[in-house]
Amino acid sequence: MKQKEALHVMRKFGTELARINPELVDWVHWQKLRRQGQVCEVDEIVPSPVTHGYRNKCEFTIGINPENNLPTVGFRVASYKEGSIHVGPVDHLCHLPYQMKKIVLEFEKFVRDSELAPYSPVSHEGVWRQLNVRTTRNKDILIVPVIHPQEMSREELDALKKKIVEYFTEGPGQVLGITSIFFKSYGQKEPGDEDESEHLWGEEHIYETILDKRFRVSPEAFLQVNTTGAELLYDKIGELAELDGTSAILDICCGTGTIGISLAERCLKVYGIELVEKAADDARFNAEENGLENIVVFTGKAEENMPVLVQNCTKVNVVGIVDPPRAGLNGNVVFGLRKCDNMKHLVYVSCDPTVASKNFINLGRPQSKQYKGEFFIPLRAIPVDLFPHTPHYELVILFERWEERKWRRIMEGNPLPRDQEYFQRIPQRPKAGRDFSQSVQSTNNNKRTLMDNEGALPKKVKDE
Template identity: 45%
Template sequence: MSVQSDVNAEMMTETLSGNQTAEEYAYLDRGGFSSEKFKIELRGLPKFYGIAELKKLMNQKLGLNTSKIKRPKNGSHWLYACFQNEEERTKAIAALNGYSWKGKSLIAEVAKPAPDPLVKKRKLEEDGIGQDKKKKEDDNRSQQQRLAEATTPYYNIPYEEQLQLKEKEIRNILMKFDNEIWKIAKQWRSKIEEQRKVHNGLSFQLLPIQKSPVTEGYRNKCEFTVGIDEETKFPTVGFRLGSYATGTVAVGPIQSLIHISENTKKAVLLFQDFVRKSSMAPFSPADYSGYWRYLTVRHSNHTGDIMLIVAIHPQKLSTEELDKIKKDLVEHFSSDESVACGIKSLYFELLIKRRAGEEAAKPTHLSGATHIVDTILNRQFRISPEAFFQINTAGAEILYQNAIEMSKVDKNTTVVDICCGTGTIGLCFAKHCGKVLGLELVAEAVKDAKANAELNNIENCQFFTGKAEDILPTVLARANEENVVAIVDPPRAGLHTRAVTQLRNTKKVKRLVYISCSPASAVKNFIDLARPSSKTLRGAPFIPVSAVPVDMFPHTKHVELAILFEREDEKSNAPENAEGTDKTNTETEMNVKYEHSDV
């Protein structure tokens, strides 16, 4: 009997015992790919590891084909990995079970698919089991209150108290990082303990949290879901009141939320009016029926211009039917009301359920401008539908200004902007340094970065496309100056381990400013930057000097953090022969890659 057959038999046994029902697992055969169908549980993971590292181990070293990794919020020593079919899952278990990774022996076993949360919740309610304390509390709260608590959990806390909570959380994260360095760097312990007396328990300076200049209506980008309002039963454009995993697909209106601008709210209502007049239903995540999916609104705080990206699931609509929808959208958003609220750009996007999840076609421009323009530190930036741009424009000015001051750049400095996006950070640095070299994975973002340089008449910036861990040596080879400062602003998960290694091993990088929107997720990067030299990390470590939190997300628990690292003295910290190895191996490797690269 196959593993899947065993799971099916177990589910059938539970069905007969009355604990579960076949209906709760019907979604597995509904059509389309479900990450629950061929899932394993992986336990015994090391204390510190990155998801990118684990994917590399599984997909590259062990030759597996992982479609999704799901790490639970309550722990990092186990997770679920999902595969496309039974054969790939069986292969994964055989390869991973008992495998030694980072000194830990992994345990891999079949994981039973979770029951459909919507079906499970409905049955519990029918049986009168779901009326627990949490549900009773929910019943006593208005829909607006539930939505506010989900999106802006600090909305009813005075702003100064919000700042205190965030500063305390940042200090706790940095204390854990500091303690980890104390454990792994015995030779620095006396110095760390001496510095902690100066910096209130930390071995480096933590500056006071920087306030957001704007605390209401600050978001310049929001993605709204189209669904059914559980109170009015009408199609509604807003935010989900919960997740599918908790058995919730209802959508609530966003008019009372304080972090969304008034013109964005007006644009949402205009689209909601269009959806309600349409004969097509919103997409249902319960059975994959329906059409309307999302509305993304991008809003320039400088000009007030708004860009809309309307996303639908096409189901079996013909090309002619899709063209009719596009034509109707253009007509609807050409009204005087649309113009009055600042809608200047309209795009259309198809989202389709595939075996490996959901795919989006490139947004199609329907009408108006192809870009909107916003301003940070007197620099103009064009924003395309898919471009990354800090969601709090005024807060970004505070963040970038702090990064510039921390970096101590001058006209003899080359700034390497890693994960540069559309070039916002690098272009803000440009007038303070000799040269900026930016690198970014998304080709469209690099195209925008080059256009932004031209828009601002900036000539000392170059931008390159590729993964940081792949092209960083090549880009660093272009930095002729001895004084090189790296600016790192990676995605939430942090920088790839290979990119950290290359930064460590390129000794002309003297300082590094690490900007993180999820400091807790970036701690592994912090540790690898600061850990003592080794055969892999040949260059001298980067030691944290100062950190500053910036409140980019008022009324939420999130906070941005910028940390300045400075290279420790090479001679006193590098292992024996490390300096020579760095010269002969790392720089030679970089020059070889440069000769064979079109970067």
């Protein structure tokens, strides 16, 4: 299913690319004719090495189980928008590790014994909101209980925190082996508000090992939820980036630095940018911890730091790597990537390709006052299944800066030596019909006839 979805996303992207950029009409349809409708190479999906118990992070909602009317730590039965505030148990779910389920059940006992009610998003009454849990291969376990304080006094809050610590360090929860306890308390949040987690007990960070590198992770810092799958993902990113000792990586949305650090030994320099300050601090610490001196991490919004990053990359071959949140990149970041002229390749990692497709399109728009710098085209896409038992997956796309002469030679069957390897991988066009370049030439008086009202190929070109 995910393979089909990835093919659909890339096929639709190719059609849209030809629609918004007239310079690419010939190229898109030349590719589609040879790749069964695809705009570039699309690999078979890379399966996750582990399919059960793979999640290292979960945010569990605390609410009422409608079957027994008891406070329950688990997941929403349906979304709040659908009118449901009920929570169901999670002990039967196969993607959660056994240790995490044990923590959930023990914390559920603590909640029920506390005589404090779960928070209701309808009445805005109650205290317990959620429980965040993070685990690592190194046996680190971090928990973050989250509450609504209501009218609780400072003394009452301190007493609750003390009870949590005692329960999980000296009481029944001690057997779980929890290494870090944090706490978060907030009332009605305003949009954009962020609440810091308060450290109550134990280690202030957890540590994970990825591709033989050690990473420190703060409570809110981003880390791929499937550690073993992430190693395959980073291998594929490195494969697409084709780094050498003269390359510099521009690592946008670098988080704790996992991608840049994993690839740093293959390149000259890594420039990272991360919005979350503690995650950026983790990235700097991780670079030093792994003995890497060629990594510089900036803190702040990527769109505001792009000019500085681009200025640092004027004299080297730059490979961009972006792994943004689900919503994709801010438009100003795309503008900055376009303006970095010596960035010939860009690896885009998307956990929601349908949403991120707006970025894909803007990378391929023709030059204008707004979109300066030559546009990018997709060269290869690799779907990676990091989320078994769910419809989600990662799509890694290699973009290349457009070179009209290079592609004209390839399309004419006369590639330069450096492009021979790529040329040999291109499937042969179907025997029936004329060469596609002839087909395009015959309709060149009006290129818009290549597209029907829905952005698809007209029947004549489809038949060929």
